[in-house]
Amino acid sequence: MPKIGMEPKRRAALVDAAIFEIGKARSLDVTVAQIARRAGMSSGLAHHYFGGKEQMLLAAMRHILAVFAGRVSEGLRQAETPRARLEALIRANFEDHVFDPQKTSAWLSFYGMAQSNAEAARLMQVYQRRLRSNLLHDLRFLSPNPEAVSTALGALIDGAYLRAALAGTGPNPKAAQPVLMTLDALIGDAK
Amino acid sequence: MPKIGMEPKRRAALVDAAIFEIGKARSLDVTVAQIARRAGMSSGLAHHYFGGKEQMLLAAMRHILAVFAGRVSEGLRQAETPRARLEALIRANFEDHVFDPQKTSAWLSFYGMAQSNAEAARLMQVYQRRLRSNLLHDLRFLSPNPEAVSTALGALIDGAYLRAALAGTGPNPKAAQPVLMTLDALIGDAK
Amino acid sequence: MPKIGMEPKRRAALVDAAIFEIGKARSLDVTVAQIARRAGMSSGLAHHYFGGKEQMLLAAMRHILAVFAGRVSEGLRQAETPRARLEALIRANFEDHVFDPQKTSAWLSFYGMAQSNAEAARLMQVYQRRLRSNLLHDLRFLSPNPEAVSTALGALIDGAYLRAALAGTGPNPKAAQPVLMTLDALIGDAK
Amino acid sequence: MPKIGMEPKRRAALVDAAIFEIGKARSLDVTVAQIARRAGMSSGLAHHYFGGKEQMLLAAMRHILAVFAGRVSEGLRQAETPRARLEALIRANFEDHVFDPQKTSAWLSFYGMAQSNAEAARLMQVYQRRLRSNLLHDLRFLSPNPEAVSTALGALIDGAYLRAALAGTGPNPKAAQPVLMTLDALIGDAK
DNA sequence: AATGAATGAGGATTCATTCAT
DNA sequence: GATGAATGAATCCTCATTCAT
Numbered sequence: 001m002p003k004i005g006m007e008p009k010r011r012a013a014l015v016d017a018a019i020f021e022i023g024k025a026r027s028l029d030v031t032v033a034q035i036a037r038r039a040g041m042s043s044g045l046a047h048h049y050f051g052g053k054e055q056m057l058l059a060a061m062r063h064i065l066a067v068f069a070g071r072v073s074e075g076l077r078q079a080e081t082p083r084a085r086l087e088a089l090i091r092a093n094f095e096d097h098v099f100d101p102q103k104t105s106a107w108l109s110f111y112g113m114a115q116s117n118a119e120a121a122r123l124m125q126v127y128q129r130r131l132r133s134n135l136l137h138d139l140r141f142l143s144p145n146p147e148a149v150s151t152a153l154g155a156l157i158d159g160a161y162l163r164a165a166l167a168g169t170g171p172n173p174k175a176a177q178p179v180l181m182t183l184d185a186l187i188g189d190a191k
Numbered sequence: 192m193p194k195i196g197m198e199p200k201r202r203a204a205l206v207d208a209a210i211f212e213i214g215k216a217r218s219l220d221v222t223v224a225q226i227a228r229r230a231g232m233s234s235g236l237a238h239h240y241f242g243g244k245e246q247m248l249l250a251a252m253r254h255i256l257a258v259f260a261g262r263v264s265e266g267l268r269q270a271e272t273p274r275a276r277l278e279a280l281i282r283a284n285f286e287d288h289v290f291d292p293q294k295t296s297a298w299l300s301f302y303g304m305a306q307s308n309a310e311a312a313r314l315m316q317v318y319q320r321r322l323r324s325n326l327l328h329d330l331r332f333l334s335p336n337p338e339a340v341s342t343a344l345g346a347l348i349d350g351a352y353l354r355a356a357l358a359g360t361g362p363n364p365k366a367a368q369p370v371l372m373t374l375d376a377l378i379g380d381a382k
Numbered sequence: 383m384p385k386i387g388m389e390p391k392r393r394a395a396l397v398d399a400a401i402f403e404i405g406k407a408r409s410l411d412v413t414v415a416q417i418a419r420r421a422g423m424s425s426g427l428a429h430h431y432f433g434g435k436e437q438m439l440l441a442a443m444r445h446i447l448a449v450f451a452g453r454v455s456e457g458l459r460q461a462e463t464p465r466a467r468l469e470a471l472i473r474a475n476f477e478d479h480v481f482d483p484q485k486t487s488a489w490l491s492f493y494g495m496a497q498s499n500a501e502a503a504r505l506m507q508v509y510q511r512r513l514r515s516n517l518l519h520d521l522r523f524l525s526p527n528p529e530a531v532s533t534a535l536g537a538l539i540d541g542a543y544l545r546a547a548l549a550g551t552g553p554n555p556k557a558a559q560p561v562l563m564t565l566d567a568l569i570g571d572a573k
Numbered sequence: 574m575p576k577i578g579m580e581p582k583r584r585a586a587l588v589d590a591a592i593f594e595i596g597k598a599r600s601l602d603v604t605v606a607q608i609a610r611r612a613g614m615s616s617g618l619a620h621h622y623f624g625g626k627e628q629m630l631l632a633a634m635r636h637i638l639a640v641f642a643g644r645v646s647e648g649l650r651q652a653e654t655p656r657a658r659l660e661a662l663i664r665a666n667f668e669d670h671v672f673d674p675q676k677t678s679a680w681l682s683f684y685g686m687a688q689s690n691a692e693a694a695r696l697m698q699v700y701q702r703r704l705r706s707n708l709l710h711d712l713r714f715l716s717p718n719p720e721a722v723s724t725a726l727g728a729l730i731d732g733a734y735l736r737a738a739l740a741g742t743g744p745n746p747k748a749a750q751p752v753l754m755t756l757d758a759l760i761g762d763a764k
Numbered sequence: 765a766a767t768g769a770a771t772g773a774g775g776a777t778t779c780a781t782t783c784a785t
Numbered sequence: 786g787a788t789g790a791a792t793g794a795a796t797c798c799t800c801a802t803t804c805a806t
Contacts, residue, residue: 006769026306031796042771047798105306112303114357115296116217124357152351152369156343159350166305166315178343185376197786222779233788235782244780388790408688413775424792429777487688494685496739497599497678506739534733534751538725541732548687548697560725567758579765604800615767617803626801771803782792 011049011059013039018060023102028057028109058119061110064103065127071095072134082138089134090179093157094164096171104165128154142187149186156182202240202250204230209251214293219248219300249310252301255294256318262286263325273329280325281370284348285355287362295356319345333378340377347373393431393441395421400442405484410439410491440501443492446485447509453477454516464520471516472561475539476546478553486547510536524569531568538564584622584632586612591633596675601630601682631692634683637676638700644668645707655711662707663752666730667737669744677738701727715760722759729755 017039021030036046050056075092079085114120139146164175208230212221227237241247266283270276305311330337355366399421403412418428432438457474461467496502521528546557590612594603609619623629648665652658687693712719737748
């Protein structure tokens with residue numbers, strides 16, 4: 001059954017399956033066999049492609065981050081003023097898809113993993129820096145103190161998401177409200 | 192050599208040991224045997240007192256939350272105005288002891304656990320409600336919109352702590368700055 | 383079923399079982415589960431007592447060497463002259479029990495293991511030194527060149543055993559003949 | 574890009590690679606994939622040519638024995654008297670190349686394999702018989718008891734090699750000394 | 765001929781939990 | 786109450802071998 005050009009498909013299938021199983025278990029305590037079975041292949045092949053369970057989980061996280069980054073980019077493309085871009089950015093962090101139980105499970109679990117796994121920590125940093133960079137880009141036009149405001153808004157976004165995710169009540173666009181309100185407060189009349 | 196009145200001491204020793212081991216492992220992946228050994232007793236006894244590993248971890252979380260709540264109360268006792276109490280509350284969330292690697296490990300790991308364990312989720316809710324209640328108590332005097340501001344500040348505190356904890360750079364009182372700044376912005380001239 | 387004072391018995395049972403299984407497989411490719419089952423316990427307990435498969439195999443080798451050393455000592459005790467002691471020593475190396483398939487399997491397999499495992503190599507050295515020391519002790523009275531003769535006889539003993547073991551034809555006291563003949567030749571008229 | 578006449582080259586490359594990997598691992602615990610990779614081909618092709626791992630290892634052993642036999646023949650060609658031939662034969666067993674870690678690893682490991690694999694045992698017999706035949710050929714002229722002396726010298730050569738190989742200290746021409754000394758003693762004045 | 769994808773059995777090891785003492 | 790011996794299920798990972806292409 002071997003075919004050429006299967007590697008990308010197999011890897012993608014495994015990443016999807018890993019995310020699915022993490023969502024189902026609501027934890028990273030999933031077995032390679034589970035993931036492989038869901039991806040329609042043997043556990044041996046899963047190891048062949050990823051070298052180990054950890055690499056597979058990291059690939060899953062990387063994929064989640066990449067998809068998310070893509071969505072954010074899309075959201076920003078349509079906004080034209082700095083204020084509109086900021087709002088789009090904030091809303092992008094609370095779109096329905098990020099509340100998919102699969103995503104929230106993975107995201108919160110990776111907070112734990114990031115403490116003992118250097119690569120997981122690095123991925124978290126990448127995410128944080130990207131968010132900060134996006135905030136800063138537009139806050140420069142709106143605030144006399146863009147650095148501090150970016151820091152506060154970044155933390156607030158993460159905190160608001162964390163709480164919404166923990167609540168486990170599914171998609172919740174309202175979760176963006178406190179962030180938008182705080183944005184207004186922090187940039188004063190500049191809006 | 193069983194002694195009477197040992198149960199509370201045994202339980203406390205196990206809870207301390209659990210927190211220690213979680214900190215050392217930077218994860219909840221610690222074994223009952225490790226914890227029991229550190230607490231100076233057999234793994235069998237640990238089970239006897241807690242009924243299982245999960246209960247032991249939950250007791251550890253409960254203890255961390257209780258200690259934290261106590262510290263917050265202390266901090267609030269000395270403040271006299273609503274504004275001072277809010278500041279004290281915020282600072283209490285970023286005191287050195289909360290950045291003890293044992294605490295940050297436990298805290299972030301429990302975010303993961305709270306997804307699949309109802310009691311862990313409940314504990315997180317208790318913490319969040321207490322924080323919200325504390326914020327609300329004083330924000331009523333300072334903001335026309337105390338509910339929304341409490342929500343935002345609560346999320347911000349969690350987010351700021353999360354980021355500081357993930358950074359893993361130890362005690363960091365500066366982490367409170369963005370929150371204090373946002374407080375000022377959100378309550379306007381009311382300060 | 384736990385009992386106190388079981389550890390020595392368990393360890394001994396595992397060592398015996400390991401030797402038995404090595405003999406049956408005629409190789410070190412035996413599983414921990416096989417050994418544990420034969421020893422009448424779970425694989426988990428086997429790990430508990432030895433920490434791992436390698437340690438168990440080494441303990442088996444150590445036991446074989448110890449038993450062998452004991453037998454040699456016995457054999458030497460009854461000899462009175464240096465010449466008689468040498469002969470007893472040589473014969474001890476070819477007694478029936480050393481041709482037990484369990485022993486030959488273990489012995490030859492450990493030659494392989496000694497190449498990549500430091501402890502196995504050390505055990506082999508211990509055996510060789512002991513043999514050399516025993517030879518030297520009496521050759522001092524019989525040869526002007528005891529060092530060289532010890533070296534030659536030690537190697538010859540090992541080579542003769544190796545060949546007899548490889549032949550796999552079971553107990554073979556005749557295997558000692560070439561060594562005894564060579565002893566005579568090497569110590570000349572001194573006998 | 575299959576080519577005709579590649580089979581002998583492929584097989585030779587695999588045999589060389591197998592010997593190399595056995596030397597590197599200092600054990601027969603090498604994987605087919607490792608060997609095939611080193612030989613510059615796929616594991617599938619390795620199977621195609623040898624039918625299985627065991628056959629490949631046996632081919633490696635056969636090759637080592639053949640090369641060794643060739644070297645011995647060369648050594649003997651230049652000797653003219655029986656005594657000189659015997660000495661050349663003995664020295665050939667301790668030339669530098671036989672202490673190549675690759676060779677010692679393979680040799681000692683095959684002692685283990687010979688216990689459970691009939692073909693490996695047969696190869697060992699072939700080697701032993703050839704050595705014995707070579708010894709006997711010249712000892713007939715030098716000893717009244719050539720059979721027994723051949724047996725002893727053969728065993729001694731193997732034992733001396735075994736010890737030198739186990740010591741793992743590399744090329745060691747001195748290892749031949751005990752054998753030469755014993756030769757003298759065994760053939761007495763006949764030299 | 766040649767590849768390497770794919771399988772799946774097998775094995776060492778870990779660990780929560782139980783229970784005889 | 787207290788121990789730690791004992792279990793055995795669970796899991797990751799390896800690898801010889803097969804086979805579609």
